[in-house]
Amino acid sequence: MKITLLTGKIFDLENSFSFPLEVVKSARCRRMNLRIDSKKRTAVLTLPPRASFKKAYDFVKEHEVWAEEHLAKLPKTQEFKDGQTFTLFARPLKICHRPETLRAAEEKDGVLYIGGDAVFLHRRVKDYITREAKKEFLRRSRELAEKIGCQVKSVAIKDTSSRWGSCSTLNNINYNWRIALAPACVIDYLVAHEVSHLKHRDHSREFWRCVKELYSGAALGKSWLKAHGNELYRYR
Ligand SMILES: [Zn+2]
Known part of the structure; x- marks a missing residue:
């Protein structure tokens, strides 16, 4: 989700935070929702079709600490190894x-x-x-x-x-x-x-x-x- 300011500067919602964020628009979505995708190791923001950039940004900002904490708590990835x-x-x-x-x-x-x-x-x-x-x-x-x-x-x-x-x-x-x-x-x-x-x-x-x-x-x-x-x- 992108927004262009009058100055021509482009803001990209996905890259506006210190953690990986995926933005999904869904016709079925009534309220903004932020969740953690453990497999992809990203936060996922689901938005109703007409949500504004500003509202979406503020919503994620409000839950920034929560998302950071949850992502940090995910276990380190590992592969199956010989002897394990x-x-x-x-x-x-x-x-x-x-x-x-x-x-x-x-x-x-x-x-x-x-x-x-x-x-x-x-x-x-x-x-x-x-x-x-x-x-x-x-x-x-x-x-x-x-x-x-x-x-x-x-x-x-x-x-x-x-x-x-x-x-x-x-x-x-x-x-x-x-x-x-x-x-x-x-x-x-x-x-x-x-x-x-x-x-x-x-x-x-x-x-x-x-x-x-x-x-x-x-x-x-x-x-x-x-x-x-x-x-x-x-x-x-
Ligand atoms: Zn069930």
């Missing part, structure tokens, strides 16, 4: 790089063997997690859906920037791949959450009752996500 241990569906896995083998990834007795050149290691670990996540989330989602007499059509694993999961009206469920790295209570909570949407499309009381019925530890998983969810974005 991480949890996949709460089971610890140690990464072992085997450059001599052609096989991309193989899991055996708590070790994840990754073949090929070191430059592909991060990518290959991520691909493995995504593949495992697809199978595991589908299995878990179907199991819970059966309990409430619903059906899951499909499960897809996404690399989304702000959502942990979603459920469409056609009963397709999406999960953020990073959830596979979260503690067990978070995984169980999120599956219960998305599966409950098969029955309740909103976040009504009935919906939350259903979530709790499917997973009694839901409150714990939910609060973990709120407090630590950002940490999962250290992986790109």
Whole structure:
């Protein structure tokens, strides 16, 4: 969003602050809204179609400290490395790089063997997690859906920037791949959450009752996500 002053000087809203800012105009937006995009590591300002430059500028200025603090709190990005241990569906896995083998990834007795050149290691670990996540989330989602007499059509694993999961009206469920790295209570909570949407499309009381019925530890998983969810974005 740009503005040209009488003097001919051009002001660019995106570059007017000490932190990265993305400006989005949305026809559906009623009120200005500033949020943090953990994946892109930027602040995102959403504006109603006719918002003025001045109002938008003042709004961001007002929340400058908030945005700076939140962006500073984001964890440093890291890549998966040889010798590192991480949890996949709460089971610890140690990464072992085997450059001599052609096989991309193989899991055996708590070790994840990754073949090929070191430059592909991060990518290959991520691909493995995504593949495992697809199978595991589908299995878990179907199991819970059966309990409430619903059906899951499909499960897809996404690399989304702000959502942990979603459920469409056609009963397709999406999960953020990073959830596979979260503690067990978070995984169980999120599956219960998305599966409950098969029955309740909103976040009504009935919906939350259903979530709790499917997973009694839901409150714990939910609060973990709120407090630590950002940490999962250290992986790109
Ligand atoms: Zn929901």
